[in-house]
Amino acid sequence: MGRSFGTGEFLFLLKAIPWTLALSLGALVGGGVLGIVIALLRTAPARPLRWLTTGYIELFQGTPVLMQLFVVYYGLAVLFNIQVGAWPAVLLAFTLYSGAFLGEIWRGSIQAIPRPQWEAASCLSLSFPQQLWYVILPQAARISIPPTVGFMVQLIKSTSIAAIIGFVELTRAGQLMTNTTFKPMIVYPIVAALYFILCWPLSLLAQRLERRIDAHLGVKKHF
Amino acid sequence: MPILALRNISKRFGAHRVLDDVSLAIEPGEVVAIIGRSGSGKSTLLRCINGLERPDSGTIEFAGEAFTPTRRRLRALRRDIGIVFQSYNLFPHLSVERNVTLGPTAAKGVKPDAAAALARKVLRMVDLEDKIAAYPGQLSGGQQQRVAIARALAMEPRLILFDEITAALDAELIGEVIRVLERLAKDGMTMVLVTHEMGFARRSADRILFMHQGRIWEEGPPAKLFNAPQTAELASFIDAVLSVDPTARRLDRFHADAGIAL
Numbered sequence: 338m339g340r341s342f343g344t345g346e347f348l349f350l351l352k353a354i355p356w357t358l359a360l361s362l363g364a365l366v367g368g369g370v371l372g373i374v375i376a377l378l379r380t381a382p383a384r385p386l387r388w389l390t391t392g393y394i395e396l397f398q399g400t401p402v403l404m405q406l407f408v409v410y411y412g413l414a415v416l417f418n419i420q421v422g423a424w425p426a427v428l429l430a431f432t433l434y435s436g437a438f439l440g441e442i443w444r445g446s447i448q449a450i451p452r453p454q455w456e457a458a459s460c461l462s463l464s465f466p467q468q469l470w471y472v473i474l475p476q477a478a479r480i481s482i483p484p485t486v487g488f489m490v491q492l493i494k495s496t497s498i499a500a501i502i503g504f505v506e507l508t509r510a511g512q513l514m515t516n517t518t519f520k521p522m523i524v525y526p527i528v529a530a531l532y533f534i535l536c537w538p539l540s541l542l543a544q545r546l547e548r549r550i551d552a553h554l555g556v557k558k559h560f
Numbered sequence: 561m562p563i564l565a566l567r568n569i570s571k572r573f574g575a576h577r578v579l580d581d582v583s584l585a586i587e588p589g590e591v592v593a594i595i596g597r598s599g600s601g602k603s604t605l606l607r608c609i610n611g612l613e614r615p616d617s618g619t620i621e622f623a624g625e626a627f628t629p630t631r632r633r634l635r636a637l638r639r640d641i642g643i644v645f646q647s648y649n650l651f652p653h654l655s656v657e658r659n660v661t662l663g664p665t666a667a668k669g670v671k672p673d674a675a676a677a678l679a680r681k682v683l684r685m686v687d688l689e690d691k692i693a694a695y696p697g698q699l700s701g702g703q704q705q706r707v708a709i710a711r712a713l714a715m716e717p718r719l720i721l722f723d724e725i726t727a728a729l730d731a732e733l734i735g736e737v738i739r740v741l742e743r744l745a746k747d748g749m750t751m752v753l754v755t756h757e758m759g760f761a762r763r764s765a766d767r768i769l770f771m772h773q774g775r776i777w778e779e780g781p782p783a784k785l786f787n788a789p790q791t792a793e794l795a796s797f798i799d800a801v802l803s804v805d806p807t808a809r810r811l812d813r814f815h816a817d818a819g820i821a822l
Contacts, residue, residue: 476651
């Protein structure tokens, strides 16, 4: 028999949460920057750029994030003889992964703005960047908030995959505690509960934002 | 010298010839109403004037300068030519004031103070000064369309295009928009309107263009066109507008207007 699951073990799990959050937040920021670039290029007139970004999105949405992580962690080492540590590897993999999804969410939001809005803006003699900045992006941003927050929930849960290459975040901490206590039926429900506590407020936030945006844009439901 | 001259404009959408060798000159201060059945090319013609559609052939001259479809030239042109759309197309996330001041501040570099004064001025012209802080979603269709007119006016254009701007409005809201149009016409604004409001066309237009199958089929002053159509197509169109129109209201108003004009 191993150790019993006590306060020390519980604290060990809690201390792993910042790493889960750091990875999620890092991927969100990096993926966010990448996503904006992708969304803009995907809606841009230049065809090669559109193909390139479309290929990127198809690749990252069509393959498991675990494989992406393996390719970054082992692939770079094998192919280019670049040794990356666990933290940079997971951060890079999840940034690329988030970039593909956020880019697609935001592209959809930009394209959801009706064409006449572009026309009206261009007929006021606004330049293309001005049309985007003053008219299209503020409206697209509002549309995109609920699915973006929804994706954040998905991202936090997906970071558990980082455990596989030994990056100690919440799930890996759970594995370690299971190995020392041999009590998976105590440890993993607690790990799951901790994920739930991280994700649930975000889910609630997404729902609330959705309602607020409908009200703010004056979506009249009189039909 | 005409402010706007279109020469031999043609445009196809696939196999369909939407505009067929259309030529048109508009003098400063002139109010021109374009009428005709749907699909006759009216809106496309209007959209060619400010570059929303590109003709396949023909030339467009504005204020003596040939129109070339470069991005920069297009922006310059749109400082001088305003447009009001059938579906208003206000910016829903911006207040009425910001809707009106966005063009002048962003495209013409008008300072915020001057733009605010400008907003009050143009909103007064459309009787909506009290709605300056409202959002488009809080306004009726007629009010939104009047804000759209104010938005076009704020650019201080030399020509305004109106693309069936009352077609999406409930019957009781058309009058308030028409009154604004009449006021503008009287103030000497150069206007080109695609419209189904025959009463307005008759009263306020200097010239009517009847379009049919992508051509200007018949044109002239309202009294001449409505009272003595020269072509069977125009005669049947006028007939159709008067008799087929399902709303007796519009029919009545036409008769009332015609009574004044006759």
